[in-house]
Amino acid sequence: MSTLTNITLKVWRQDGPDEQGRFETHQIPEIPAEASFLEMLDFLNERLVAENKEAIVFDHDCREGICGTCSLMIDGRAHGPQHGTATCQLHMRTFASGDEIVIEPWRAAAFPIIKDLMTDRAPLDRIIEAGGFITAATGGAPDANLIPIPKPVADASMDAAACIGCGACVAACPNGAANLFTGAKIAHLNLLPQGQAERFQRSEAMVETMDEYFGSCTNHGECEAACPKEISIDVIAVMNADYLKSKLKNRKSLSRT
Amino acid sequence: MSQTLRRGPVTGTAVKKPPAKNKPFLLDLYATAVGKKYVMAITGLIGIGFVIAHMIGNLKVYLGVVNEGGERVYDADVYGEFLRELLVPILPRTYALWGLRLLLIAALILHLHAAYTLTLLNRKARPVKYQSPRDYEVANFASRSMRWTGIIVLAFLAWHLADLTWGWVNPDFVRGAVYRNLDASLSRIPVAALYVVANVLLGIHLFHGTWSMLQSLGVNSPRFNQWRKAAAAGVATLIVVGNVSFPVAVLAGVIEFDGDAITCCVEGEHK
Ligand code: SF4
Ligand code: FES
Numbered sequence: 001m002s003t004l005t006n007i008t009l010k011v012w013r014q015d016g017p018d019e020q021g022r023f024e025t026h027q028i029p030e031i032p033a034e035a036s037f038l039e040m041l042d043f044l045n046e047r048l049v050a051e052n053k054e055a056i057v058f059d060h061d062c063r064e065g066i067c068g069t070c071s072l073m074i075d076g077r078a079h080g081p082q083h084g085t086a087t088c089q090l091h092m093r094t095f096a097s098g099d100e101i102v103i104e105p106w107r108a109a110a111f112p113i114i115k116d117l118m119t120d121r122a123p124l125d126r127i128i129e130a131g132g133f134i135t136a137a138t139g140g141a142p143d144a145n146l147i148p149i150p151k152p153v154a155d156a157s158m159d160a161a162a163c164i165g166c167g168a169c170v171a172a173c174p175n176g177a178a179n180l181f182t183g184a185k186i187a188h189l190n191l192l193p194q195g196q197a198e199r200f201q202r203s204e205a206m207v208e209t210m211d212e213y214f215g216s217c218t219n220h221g222e223c224e225a226a227c228p229k230e231i232s233i234d235v236i237a238v239m240n241a242d243y244l245k246s247k248l249k250n251r252k253s254l255s256r257t
Numbered sequence: 258m259s260q261t262l263r264r265g266p267v268t269g270t271a272v273k274k275p276p277a278k279n280k281p282f283l284l285d286l287y288a289t290a291v292g293k294k295y296v297m298a299i300t301g302l303i304g305i306g307f308v309i310a311h312m313i314g315n316l317k318v319y320l321g322v323v324n325e326g327g328e329r330v331y332d333a334d335v336y337g338e339f340l341r342e343l344l345v346p347i348l349p350r351t352y353a354l355w356g357l358r359l360l361l362i363a364a365l366i367l368h369l370h371a372a373y374t375l376t377l378l379n380r381k382a383r384p385v386k387y388q389s390p391r392d393y394e395v396a397n398f399a400s401r402s403m404r405w406t407g408i409i410v411l412a413f414l415a416w417h418l419a420d421l422t423w424g425w426v427n428p429d430f431v432r433g434a435v436y437r438n439l440d441a442s443l444s445r446i447p448v449a450a451l452y453v454v455a456n457v458l459l460g461i462h463l464f465h466g467t468w469s470m471l472q473s474l475g476v477n478s479p480r481f482n483q484w485r486k487a488a489a490a491g492v493a494t495l496i497v498v499g500n501v502s503f504p505v506a507v508l509a510g511v512i513e514f515d516g517d518a519i520t521c522c523v524e525g526e527h528k
Contacts, residue, residue, distance in 0.1 A: 076392035102389040109382050176382030207291050215382030216290035216375045219469040220396035241475025243291045
């Protein structure tokens with residue numbers, strides 16, 4: 001079992017949403033290379049608590065890259081230097097002995113800091129809520145493949161559906177935009193036949209809710225690079241196209257009522 | 258060890274109010290960031306169209322002197338006159354040209370307004386910056402410098418109009434004598450250098466702009482997505498190579514106004 005030694009951590013500490021924050025330096029004399037990044041923080045926290053100091057607050061839940069709760073800006077990259085993984089899937093073997101690692105919370109107006117590294121990402125839920133429901137037949141279990149969907153379409157939809165709502169796209173975006181998240185949610189349903197009934201209502205409502213909280217996309221592509229699910233910015237193009245269509249179609253359907 | 262965290266009542270701050278409904282369609286669309294990006298993209302497309310047409314039109318200077326109605330004139334001057342007479346006699350002289358100019362001016366104003374308001378929105382979306390250096394992975398120089406390349410190209414545009422349209426900063430300006438004015442202006446080495454630098458910046462702006470435009474307009478198909486960046490690089494290269502060739506050709510003597518032999522053709526007003 002290899003071990004890393006002499007890691008210096010610069011961690012953002014902030015006592016509350018409106019408090020002044022600061023970087024705090026901690027030494028990790030040694031840590032197994034197999035430890036995950038969050039386990040490394042756990043070790044540190046145990047030590048802090050034993051020393052009667054306050055533990056560092058950070059978000060985490062599943063620790064297997066599926067819940068989207070973990071969120072750290074590590075060395076200037078959302079979810080750290082590794083591609084296609086969330087912070088919880090990052091391991092100390094990615095780093096080297098003697099490294100200095102800087103940890104910051106996500107920063108966006110929409111994501112206020114609750115404490116230390118923990119942020120409130122509720123505006124992402126507001127976007128989901130705005131999306132509403134889909135109409136689906138209930139009753140007995142439907143036969144498999146009752147609704148034919150071409151394989152490439154199902155794949156594209158599944159790729160978008162992989163979004164875990166972590167907000168790394170917002171954190172990585174130089175503009176604090178949530179277009180990748182919203183695009184993923186819109187593409188996921190809009191590509192499928194089951195999503196067609198509410199497609200245009202959903203697109204308009206979600207884009208306009210996003211607009212209330214987040215910045216605007218300038219097509220840098222940083223979100224795609226940071227996304228733990230490697231969601232392509234093509235979903236943003238899908239969203240843009242469907243937003244314009246929804247503006248036109250919703251007007252038309254409104255004028256019918 | 259266990260510590261309990263008391264979670265205060267915090268929620269994300271809305272960056273702006275929800276757009277009021279029942280506005281005219283275009284205003285309603287323009288109220289959202291995605292709508293503004295459509296405006297950026299469409300006005301940008303008008304700009305790209307103009308810049309390409311302008312560059313191709315300018316290539317006329319390489320044709321030198323032609324025989325037009327028994328008179329030996331510069332082809333570029335003939336082309337300039339052609340633009341003023343566009344759609345004559347359906348429209349009076351210069352009307353079509355002014356129509357195009359108004360379209361460009363409107364597009365420029367909208368492009369600037371959308372860029373300005375979106376920039377403000379983006380600043381508000383991250384009021385507290387990252388306190389440690391960011392490690393950008395794919396945001397390139399072109400995408401990161403759109404504001405600056407845009408502003409510099411705008412300033413250059415003002416100079417360019419003062420130089421070759423109004424003649425205020427041109428040492429030897431004759432209205433309508435395109436070839437002669439071009440030679441007079443670009444024979445000054447600092448001015449030629451300015452044109453080269455400004456066009457390279459324009460190319461950088463257009464590289465990100467063209468790709469970004471396709472994305473903002475939702476032009477997205479697995480069939481040609483891989484060509485979007487290449488198309489953007491193509492447009493940018495075309496413009497830079499074409500436009501930079503003019504100051505280079507003037508300094509190299511390929512474009513040289515010969516005052517004695519050839520007359521300028523505008524409105525019978527000869528040199
Ligand atoms: S699109 Fe990717 S980065 Fe953004 S919230 Fe979803 S999983 Fe996270
Ligand atoms: S803790 Fe669930 S994705 Fe990282």
